[in-house]
Amino acid sequence: DMKVTQMPRYLIKRMGENVLLECGQDMSHETMYWYRQDPGLGLQLIYISYDVDSNSEGDIPKGYRVSRKKREHFSLILDSAKTNQTSVYFCASSLWTGGGETLYFGSGTRLTVL
Amino acid sequence: GEQVEQLPSILRVQEGSSASINCSYEDSASNYFPWYKQEPGENPKLIIDIRSNMERKQIQELIVLLDKKAKRFSLHITDTQPGDSAMYFCAASSGANTGKLTFGHGTILRVHP
Numbered sequence: 588d589m590k591v592t593q594m595p596r597y598l599i600k601r602m603g604e605n606v607l608l609e610c611g612q613d614m615s616h617e618t619m620y621w622y623r624q625d626p627g628l629g630l631q632l633i634y635i636s637y638d639v640d641s642n643s644e645g646d647i648p649k650g651y652r653v654s655r656k657k658r659e660h661f662s663l664i665l666d667s668a669k670t671n672q673t674s675v676y677f678c679a680s681s682l683w684t685g686g687g688e689t690l691y692f693g694s695g696t697r698l699t700v701l
Numbered sequence: 702g703e704q705v706e707q708l709p710s711i712l713r714v715q716e717g718s719s720a721s722i723n724c725s726y727e728d729s730a731s732n733y734f735p736w737y738k739q740e741p742g743e744n745p746k747l748i749i750d751i752r753s754n755m756e757r758k759q760i761q762e763l764i765v766l767l768d769k770k771a772k773r774f775s776l777h778i779t780d781t782q783p784g785d786s787a788m789y790f791c792a793a794s795s796g797a798n799t800g801k802l803t804f805g806h807g808t809i810l811r812v813h814p
Contacts (some may be wrong), residue, residue: 618800627710629790629806637800641776645801646702677744687733687752687794690802692744 589614591596593678606665607694617683619661619667620645620690621653623674630677636661637683641676668700702794703708703728704742708709720778722808724791727772733794734774735802740787749776813814 591612600606611618621633622645632645634653642653650672654662661680665672676696681688714720724734735750751758751765751774760764761809764777774793778785789808795801 607703622804627806629707630804632801632803634756635715635801643799683800684803687735687750688800689735689747689750690737690745694744 589691591680591691591693593676593696595696596694597675597697599701600668600697602670603667604700606668606672606698606700608633608665608676608678608698610661610665610693611659611661612661612691613659613681614680615689616680616681617658618681618688619655619700620679620681621661621663622679623647624677624695625653625674633663633676635695668698670700672698673700674698703793703803705732705791705793705803705805707808708776709808710806711771711804711811713811713813714781716783717780718812720812721779722727722776722789722791722810724775724805725771725773726793726803728793729772730775731766731793731795733802734765735792736765736776737790737792737804738762738787739790739807743814747789763767778810781810783812783814786812787812 622630636642636655678693679690730752732788739745767774789807791800
């Protein structure tokens with residue numbers, strides 16, 4: 588059963604704290620993504636990873652960094668979280684075929700920064 | 702980068718009628734246009750997609766149309782059911798085979814019995 592797993596589902600942090608969001612997939616997909624979803628703004632791409640240690644900025648990378656040391660695992664890090672980073676974060680993965688791949692999303696992490 | 706505009710933001714229809722969602726994009730190099738459905742509290746899931754070498758695609762009650770000249774694409778749901786109520790996102794690839802998808806802002810569809 589193809590699955591993208593995100594942990595945790597809910598997280599509350601204080602402004603200035605560090606945040607680690609974890610994502611795993613069991614499909615051996617090369618490509619993984621981090622998106623954030625805000626009301627009225629849809630899904631915005633933060634980072635894309637093409638494979639281990641091969642990461643590229645998305646449309647809104649400021650304030651975030653990522654780590655991919657194993658193909659099945661992709662982390663999103665917020666160093667010194669800000670209140671405007673309160674959002675729902677979705678991880679996704681896809682099989683790379685050169686363009687036009689289906690994204691499989693995790694269940695999301697709802698992050699609140701106080 | 703690519704920009705995708707999606708309208709309407711909210712769509713209310715009667716059960717059994719059709720629903721249409723329209724999207725436009727800016728990058729003429731974009732060649733892949735998927736549609737995702739997100740139910741409340743759930744993750745987005747692919748429901749249908751179309752590539753730039755096609756103008757029309759249908760899967761059961763879902764029809765997608767692509768007009769490359771106008772840089773517009775649309776989703777049409779025929780014979781809507783209450784189970785079609787959800788958030789729908791259109792998306793476009795950013796071209797150059799980067800794998801980056803740019804999503805529209807979403808349409809909340811409410812199908813009333």
